[in-house]
Amino acid sequence: MKLPAMASWRLLACLGVLSSASVHAHGGLMETQSYTSRRGHPEDRLMGFTRGTLISRDGGESWRWVCAEAMGYGSWTPESYVWLSGGDLLAATGKALLRSHDGGCSWEPSPAFQDAWVSSLAEHPTDGSVLFVATGRPAVTNLLYRSEDGGETWTPTPLRREAVFSTVRVAPSDPKRLYVSGWVGYAMYLFRSGDAGETWEDLPQSLPPGLEGAYDLKLLSVSPATPDVLWMRVSSRAADGTIRYTVLRSEDGGRTLTSVLEVEDPLVNMDVSADGRTSWVATYNHLYRGREGESFLPLSLPTGNACVTREGGVLYACGSTWLHDWALARSTDEGSSWEPLFSLREVQGVHQCPAGTPVRERCTGLWPQLAQQLGAPVSPVSPDAGTPDEEVPPKPDGCGAAAGKVAMAPLLLLTLLRRARRRG
Structure with a gap:
């Protein structure tokens, strides 16, 4: 036409x-x-x-x-939000942790992470005052932090590695089980704790055949029913140059992985x-x-x-x-x-x-x-003002x-x- x-x-x-x-x-x-x-x-x-x-x-x-x-995050778009039961808002942007004390009218970066890049934010499944933050700045030592006062103060956990941390998750069925995904170059890791972050086990990830050279490991979710079932994703380049995104599932706490979905559309x-x-x-x-x-x-x-x-x-x-x-x-x-x-x-x-x-x-x-x-x-x-004489407002x-x-x-x-x- x-x-x-x-x-x-x-x-x-x-x-x-x-x-x-x-x-x-x-x-x-x-x-x-x-x-x-x-x-x-x-x-x-x-x-x-x-x-x-x-x-x-x-x-x-x-x-x-x-x-x-007004939020002041620049080009670092928030990847995750937490709205605390007390009313404060938190946003992890990949670089900063933003906080609003007044329901979203004003925002400030947390001073605890001025030189770190906040890559992931997770909330305890039952205790809203307990939060975790992972940092993911390349070429430096990154840490996992814990807060027990709704994010007002942060304390480093023993997990500190020269790896980029991509995601932190708390198992809904067992809050003492924590997972952090990350990588060093093309070596990908899952870090696992069974005591709320006091001690950690490093699990180097061996990927299924066909994913050699994959990168960008990211933990997606942990099953609400059992702490040993989880899902991750990796990116890889096909022979024709296209980027593939593969979802992997583990039923043994991240020790072994099985491919369950492969797409060319970013996850x-x-x-x-x-x-x-x-x-x-x-x-x-x-x-x-x-x-x-x-x-x-x-x-x-x-x-x-x-x-x-x-x-x-x-x-x-x-x-x-x-x-x-x-x-x-x-x-x-x-x-x-x-x-x-x-x-x-x-x-x-x-x-x-x-x-x-x-x-x-x-x-x-x-x-x-x-x-x-x-x-x-x-x-x-x-909403309660009505429209005079039942007029319909003109369409933009x-x-x-x-x-x-x-x-x-x-x-x-x-x-x-x-x-x-x-x-x-």
Whole structure:
């Protein structure tokens, strides 16, 4: 179909706007990246976002924006969040450990890790005051740290190696069992403790045939049912030059590994059912489900921008507003069907913070441009304010508008970006 000249011009303009925005968004199109809730407070929820963070204080009914500029993480996008039961927020960026004491309105890097790179953050499964942080700066001695006061202070554990630590995990069924993955060059290791980190066993990893030369070992998850079952992933280069990502499973505490899934799509995260018999693996473009004794198979949704988090018997997944019109959905049937919960077009403005806070001062001026790109209302109507005379607010006329030919711009750009990313 041939577009009118004006529509074609607007489409190209929008592509230009979104392209520059994606660069500002630390290298990716605007999408959700992770889902976290506050322990004991289901009304408080958070999603990682390519331009900061999205926060809900009403159980997901509405979401508001915390800009990356207010968080101050630069190009180090947070890989994991912990929302403590007391209300403080922690974010591990790969370089710093950021903390917010006021519900996300202001953020500060932890002074305990000024010269270290915080690669992973883990919370004790039952005691929210106990946290672990692993560092992963190359060419230096890295450590695992423990906090018993909700991250206010940190103490080094005996685990210190000249290795890059990629992930720390606490076994849900046995909190004394700790795992840390890492590597030294092409030598990959799993470090295991059975006494809450007092002593450690080094387990050099011998990979299955076909993965010679693999690198970038990362622990993904530990089964909630048994501390000896865990999943890891490695990256490797195929003969044709493409990068492969392989998920490995161990049933003996990391001593031996078996390949269970191999894809060419970068892995995001994974989660496991309470009984340990079903697992889900999220990649940039798909969500895979593997049941005990069966192979992993892709689910019909999401078809782009996947992440997965299990809470009880409910799955939460990231999705792409630009592909299937939701950025967060939930499933009560292990991912066979999804109930959309939120679209990026529904962001309700900047996170509500007092005057003088970084979010209020820095994000407010940036919101109109972001709203235009998302197709969200620049000045959202308060949920209890109503609309005079039952008028329907006009749809945004910007690049992220939900209707019209210009709305194709995000989809076209997303397709181009994903193809380029696969080639890369």
